[in-house]
Amino acid sequence: MSYQIKIPSCIFGGAGSIENVKAVIEKENAKKVIIFTDKGIRSTGLLDLLTDILEENKTEYQVFDDLACEPSYQDVEKVMKEVENTSGDLIIAIGGGSVMDAAKLCCVLKDADYTIKDLLNDPMLAKKQIKTVMIPTTCGTGSEATCNAIVAVPEEQSKKGIVNDSMIPDYVVLDSNMIRKLPKSIVAATGVDALAHVVECFTSKKATPFSDTYAAAGAKLIFHNIREAYNNPDNMEAKSNMMTGAFYGGVAITGSGTTAVHALSYPLGGKYHIAHGVSNAILFAHVMEFNKDACSKRLAILCDAVYPELAGKSEDEKAQYMIDQIADIVKVTNIPTDLKEFGVKPEDLDFLVDAGSKQQRLLVNNMKELSLDDIRNIYLKVLK
Missing domain, CATH: 1.20.1090.10 (Dehydroquinate synthase-like - alpha domain)
Structure with missing residues (x-):
C-alpha cells in the first residue's frame, strides 16, 4: 500500500505571526493583494491587523468582504465576477472556513476558462492560477490546510465538496491573536x-x-x-x-x-x-x-x-x-x-x-x- 499527504508549503505559528505576511509579499514579489474576508471580521478590527501591515509595506490591496456565511456556488460566482475585474498577484484570506474556501476557489478560477459549475461536475479541471495565504480566525474548519472547498447547491438542498490538490494553500498563518475574542x-x-x-x-x-x-x-x-x-x-x-x-x-x-x-x-x-x-x-x-x-x-x-x-x-x-x-x-x-x-x-x-x-x-x-x-x-x- 502506498500513500501520500500534501500540506501547505509554509506554515507560520504563534501570537503575532501575522507579521510574516511582509516576508511572504517580498518573497512572492507581490505588488497588489486580493483580500477575502467578511463583514464580521472587518467589524472586529481583525482585518486592520492585516491592512496595517500592507499599508506600512506600501502594498496595494483590494478587499472583498461581501461573502455569505456557508456560501452557495452562486454566491462564489457573484464574488468571482467582481474579482475578475481587478488585478492581483497574491490572495490573502482572513476569516473562517467559508472565507477561506471562497479564496481557494478564486485561486483556481481567476482568469481560468472553466467555471465553478464546471468544477462541481469535474473538480479535476482546477489549476492554480494565483498563490494564496490563509489566516484562519476560528479554531476549527481546517480549511487552511485542505484541498477542499465546500459550497451549498441550492437546487439539491445540500452541500458539495470541490476537491483538487491545486487548492492547497501556499502559506498559512496560525496567529492565536486572531481568535483572542472569538465568541x-x-x-x-x-x-x-x-x-x-x-x-x-x-x-x-x-x-x-x-x-x-x-x-x-x-x-x-x-x-x-x-x-x-x-x-x-x-x-x-x-x-x-x-x-x-x-x-x-x-x-x-x-x-x-x-x-x-x-x-x-x-x-x-x-x-x-x-x-x-x-x-x-x-x-x-x-x-x-x-x-x-x-x-x-x-x-x-x-x-x-x-x-x-x-x-x-x-x-x-x-x-x-x-x-x-x-x-x-x-x-x-x-x-x-x-x-x-x-x-x-x-x-x-x-x-x-x-x-x-x-x-x-x-x-x-x-x-x-x-x-x-x-x-x-x-x-x-x-x-x-
Whole structure:
C-alpha cells in the first residue's frame, strides 16, 4: 500500500505571526493583494491587523468582504465576477472556513476558462492560477490546510465538496491573536468540527500512517483543550492549542478523509442552513456509536494516544470512552442537539435520508456501510 499527504508549503505559528505576511509579499514579489474576508471580521478590527501591515509595506490591496456565511456556488460566482475585474498577484484570506474556501476557489478560477459549475461536475479541471495565504480566525474548519472547498447547491438542498490538490494553500498563518475574542458559540461549533475531522480521519477506511500521525496529534490537543477554551476565553494557551489541533485535522483530511458524520451533516446545512460545526456536533456521537462495532479497535488506539492513563481498559471500554467524551464535549459547550430547534420536522425525514445517502464521496470512507434504514435511524435519534 502506498500513500501520500500534501500540506501547505509554509506554515507560520504563534501570537503575532501575522507579521510574516511582509516576508511572504517580498518573497512572492507581490505588488497588489486580493483580500477575502467578511463583514464580521472587518467589524472586529481583525482585518486592520492585516491592512496595517500592507499599508506600512506600501502594498496595494483590494478587499472583498461581501461573502455569505456557508456560501452557495452562486454566491462564489457573484464574488468571482467582481474579482475578475481587478488585478492581483497574491490572495490573502482572513476569516473562517467559508472565507477561506471562497479564496481557494478564486485561486483556481481567476482568469481560468472553466467555471465553478464546471468544477462541481469535474473538480479535476482546477489549476492554480494565483498563490494564496490563509489566516484562519476560528479554531476549527481546517480549511487552511485542505484541498477542499465546500459550497451549498441550492437546487439539491445540500452541500458539495470541490476537491483538487491545486487548492492547497501556499502559506498559512496560525496567529492565536486572531481568535483572542472569538465568541464562545463559535469556539464550540468550530472546535467540535475540528474534533470530528480528527476522529473521522483516524477511523476512515482511507486512513494512512501519515494521516494517523496528524489526526492523533490533533485529537490530543482538541480533546484536552476544547472545554477550557470554551469555559475560559482568556486562556490563550488552550485557544492556541485548539488552533494548532484544527490545522492538524485539516492536514489529516488531505491524507484520509471524513466519513458519515460529515456526509449526513451536509443536507442539514444545505436545506436548513444549520452552521456546519453545529450540524456535525448534532450527529457526531450518534454516528460514532453506530460505527463502534466496526472501528472499536481504531477508537481504542486513538484513546491510547489521547488518554494513555486508560491503557489498562479493554478495547470496547476505550472505544466507548471516546464516544462518551465526544457527547460530553457537545453538552459542555452548549451546542443544541435536537433538530426540531432548527425547524426540521419529522416529515422532512425522507428528504434527509435521500440527500444524506447521496454523499458517496464521504460515505465510502466510513468503516461501516450505511443502509437507508441506518441513515434514517441516525436522523431519528436527533429528531426527538
